[in-house]
Amino acid sequence: xxxxxxxxxxxxxxxxxxxxxQRFAAQYRARYRMTRPEWRTLAALGTYGRMTATExxxxxxxxxxxxxxxxxxxxxxxxxxxxxNADDRRIEHxxxxxxxxxxxxxxIELARAYQAELAHLLGEDGLARLEAGLAAVESGLPAAxxxxxxxx
Amino acid sequence: xxxxxxxxxxxxxxxxxxxxxQRFAAQYRARYRMTRPEWRTLAALGTYGRMTATExxxxxxxxxxxxxxxxxxxxxxxxxxxxxNADDRRIEHxxxxxxxxxxxxxxIELARAYQAELAHLLGEDGLARLEAGLAAVESGLPAAxxxxxxxx
DNA sequence: GTCAGATGGTTGCAGGTGTAACTGTCGATT
DNA sequence: AATCGACAGTTACACCTGCAACCATCTGAC
Numbered sequence: 360x361x362x363x364x365x366x367x368x369x370x371x372x373x374x375x376x377x378x379x380x381q382r383f384a385a386q387y388r389a390r391y392r393m394t395r396p397e398w399r400t401l402a403a404l405g406t407y408g409r410m411t412a413t414e415x416x417x418x419x420x421x422x423x424x425x426x427x428x429x430x431x432x433x434x435x436x437x438x439x440x441x442x443x444n445a446d447d448r449r450i451e452h453x454x455x456x457x458x459x460x461x462x463x464x465x466x467i468e469l470a471r472a473y474q475a476e477l478a479h480l481l482g483e484d485g486l487a488r489l490e491a492g493l494a495a496v497e498s499g500l501p502a503a504x505x506x507x508x509x510x511x
Numbered sequence: 512x513x514x515x516x517x518x519x520x521x522x523x524x525x526x527x528x529x530x531x532x533q534r535f536a537a538q539y540r541a542r543y544r545m546t547r548p549e550w551r552t553l554a555a556l557g558t559y560g561r562m563t564a565t566e567x568x569x570x571x572x573x574x575x576x577x578x579x580x581x582x583x584x585x586x587x588x589x590x591x592x593x594x595x596n597a598d599d600r601r602i603e604h605x606x607x608x609x610x611x612x613x614x615x616x617x618x619i620e621l622a623r624a625y626q627a628e629l630a631h632l633l634g635e636d637g638l639a640r641l642e643a644g645l646a647a648v649e650s651g652l653p654a655a656x657x658x659x660x661x662x663x
Numbered sequence: 664g665t666c667a668g669a670t671g672g673t674t675g676c677a678g679g680t681g682t683a684a685c686t687g688t689c690g691a692t693t
Numbered sequence: 694a695a696t697c698g699a700c701a702g703t704t705a706c707a708c709c710t711g712c713a714a715c716c717a718t719c720t721g722a723c
Contacts, residue, residue: 362619364554364571368629368641369535372528374572375648380521394679402516413701419516420526422681427703449688449701467514477520480651481644489520489644495637496527500629546709565671574711579673601671601718 383473391462396421396429398466404439404455405463411450420502438462535625543614548573548581550618556591556607557615563602572654590614 364370387393393401399419404410407418416426430453433439438459444450455463478486516522539545545553551571556562559570568578582605585591590611596602607615630638 362554362622363558364551367554367622368626369528369532370551370571371642371645371649372524372531375645376521376524376528377572378648378652378654379524383521396679399516399522402514402519406515411701419522420529423702424681424704425679427701428679431703447689447701451702470514470519474520477652481647482651485644485647485651488640489647490523492633492637492641492644493523493527495633495641496530497523499632499634499637500530502530548709563671575672576674576711577709579671580709583673599671599719603672 379477383470386469386473387466391466394429394432396425397432400426400429400433401438401455401459401463401466402470404453405460405467409452409454411452415453433459531629535622538621538625539618543618546581546584548577549584552578552581552585553590553607553611553615553618554622556605557612557619561604561606563604567605585611 384395384398387398399421400415403415403418407414410418412423412426412430415421415430416423419426421429430439430441434441436459438456440454440456441451442454444452481489536547536550539550551573552567555567555570559566562570564575564578564582567573567582568575571578573581582591582593586593588611590608592606592608593603594606596604633641
């Protein structure tokens with residue numbers, strides 16, 4: 360029964376994800392007191408401009424409660440502003456404030472530097488293989504939506 | 512400033528890990544009411560026999576509080592037994608009970624089947640590339656130990 | 664032997680998280 | 694216009710988690 364956790368794909372992937380994320384996450388946590396959902400929300404808004412909470416969730420694969428709390432946190436930091444939509448009052452448009460965009464720009468700089476460092480650490484072909492493997496996962500496995508139809 | 516989260520390695524890896532883990536985690540959660548740390552602890556003990564909590568933590572990359580709580584949970588399920596060590600009374604040796612081993616065997620079966628299914632979904636070369644990429648991460652990046660010396 | 668520091672393991676606390684239930688709004692059908 | 698179901702977003706609750714502090718024990722230096 361030679362099963363070893365260290366060769367089990369879910370375990371290995373989680374480990375790798377943790378290793379690759381850790382130092383970067385430590386940065387936005389320490390420098391800006393941001394959580395991961397907040398960073399993702401900031402990144403989405405910085406990249407695409409005005410979005411609704413639902414759009415952010417789809418774009419960044421986050422559950423709507425995560426988005427909701429991240430939006431609140433960013434709002435309290437004054438990095439984001441809500442504005443209501445007259446046509447459909449269920450929706451809130453979200454935009455970065457000037458201050459938010461400043462943080463976003465700084466974060467992008469950090470992200471780029473980190474990505475470059477990763478590329479260096481992994482080596483050119485290590486990186487290429489990893490990206491090819493990730494592409495296979497992205498196209499071969501269903502998105503982890505935890506989705507359920509309205510009446511289930 | 513064409514930064515996109517979808518191309519950022521930490522994000523992609525986390526997404527992939529979630530996709531790959533999700534269905535399997537759903538199984539041990541639903542069938543055995545186990546958390547991930549419990550499954551890892553069970554797997555470690557099933558594979559290596561008698562271990563201490565610290566050894567489990569090292570082997571499965573878990574913080575000691577996670578291990579501690581997982582051990583307690585498995586003990587309450589009567590799947591694991593502690594026994595003290597006369598030479599060093601700080602240490603507890605942990606072993607699966609007969610019942611625990613039965614669950615372990617079932618889980619291994621599930622794990623094998625799942626791994627096979629993943630291999631099929633990813634395709635032969637998708638899998639090969641992914642594993643090569645993971646190997647690069649494992650050898651190129653420091654383990655995410657969150658370690659700190661005694662006085663820091 | 665004694666004491667300081669290290670080590671194995673547990674626990675209190677302060678957060679982050681998912682689930683389900685909720686509010687308010689919209690759209691379609693009647 | 695009244696109603697029913699869908700949808701955007703929020704919240705209460707229970708649970709998991711990390712960190713720091715803790716207790717007990719061991720080890721080595723003296």
